[in-house]
């Protein structure tokens with residue numbers, strides 16, 4: 174062999190071992206010092222790109238140089254979702270076991286498209302799906318598949334619903350068949366993935382009808398019934414209801430048992446979006462969350478939101494999973510030899526062929542924590558959320574924007590006296606005052622985020638801007654929450 178040929182291939186084992194040790198230290202240091210970093214950068218768009226090489230490298234560079242650029246250019250340009258002061262979105266986290274799981278996954282380089290292309294990945298996927306089903310108390314009539322996200326899960330669920338209402342859509346498509354317009358109903362608090370799915374499936378964004386919610390942001394089922402009747406009169410065909418267990422803004426929970434009845438009466442598919450909330454069903458004290466689930470057709474759970482698995486990891490459960498397989502199975506000739514066994518081939522359960530080995534990281538995390546430790550952590554998030562809400566209630570410049578649910582608290586600065594800003598009315602603030610308060614609440618979030626000391630989100634409830642925190646990060650403790658609360662109080666005082 175020539176020298177050049179010897180140089181091809183991969184890094185030498187000795188060199189690779191040295192790099193891995195260096196990386197292990199880097200990861201451990203990063204986790205240890207995370208709390209001292211800015212939570213979010215305050216750069217202008219494009220600043221990071223302008224510091225990166227614009228031309229691709231002609232020659233290879235040493236790992237040390239690449240890693241030092243990660244430190245210099247990438248880490249400071251990140252929003253650190255794992256930072257203890259990151260309280261945005263659902264406060265999602267990574268954990269040490271999760272990082273170990275990701276590291277083990279990398280060298281295995283699996284493609285879990287069929288059982289034969291990786292028996293262990295396929296069978297572990299089934300095991301992890303079963304464990305999760307067991308933990309959240311879902312009936313064994315449900316079986317599942319791991320996707321990247323809930324948005325992809327809902328799209329697959331609605332594709333099956335569509336096939337049941339409009340048979341042979343898989344084969345013939347929707348056009349030129351004289352089919353009625355198909356309607357999907359979901360609350361005005363539900364996630365926009367409903368519309369995205371309707372766009373992808375050719376159902377049309379406008380055919381996702383938003384049902385009003387009650388004072389607690391839960392779907393108003395009287396309104397739902399009325400909308401179905403109204404659509405029926407106009408020869409529009411009800412296809413599905415998406416009920417949410419843990420809505421994006423307030424983590425409110427729709428009345429699933431009543432929605433089940435409506436779906437059965439109207440022969441509609443019931444999809445439960447438990448992307449955030451379903452994980453909390455592992456707590457015995459919140460088992461009520463699962464009321465009505467066994468009657469659903471599909472349910473999506475995102476362990477990457479509430480069960481300590483880092484992005485991405487979402488499970489779609491379908492009652493009688495064969496219904497999903499029938500819509501998506503398609504075996505091209507070149508895969509026929511790899512699909513002869515009767516075992517599950519997960520490529521049959523979705524549009525994706527090549528599939529990452531997502532089950533492994535979840536398996537490492539679930540085994541490292543066990544149900545008890547996961548439940549204890551979720552319980553702590555609920556405790557912290559309620560504690561934060563108590564602080565808000567005790568400061569009359571603020572009010573809660575919605576009932577506290579799971580790890581989510583929405584709140585609003587309302588002025589120096591309850592009910593209005595200084596000089597304004599105390600009972601019914603006028604539109605201009607409310608507009609000013611909107612701006613102020615938004616400004617508080619912007620300032621705190623720009624400070625790099627904490628990260629919150631803002632949302633709109635009934636048209637008004639509220640601040641919002643989501644607890645879900647294993648590193649966030651009471652001291653961090655208190656520091657964030659003091660920061661909020663200081664910022665409104667300054668403003």
Ligand SMILES: Cc1ncc(COP(=O)(O)O)c(C=O)c1O
Pocket residue numbers: 321322323324325364366417419420421446448449475487
């Ligand atoms: C209730 C709910 N459903 C679905 C989604 C979409 O999740 P994903 O990012 O996994 O697609 C979100 C995202 O925040 C959500 O809050």
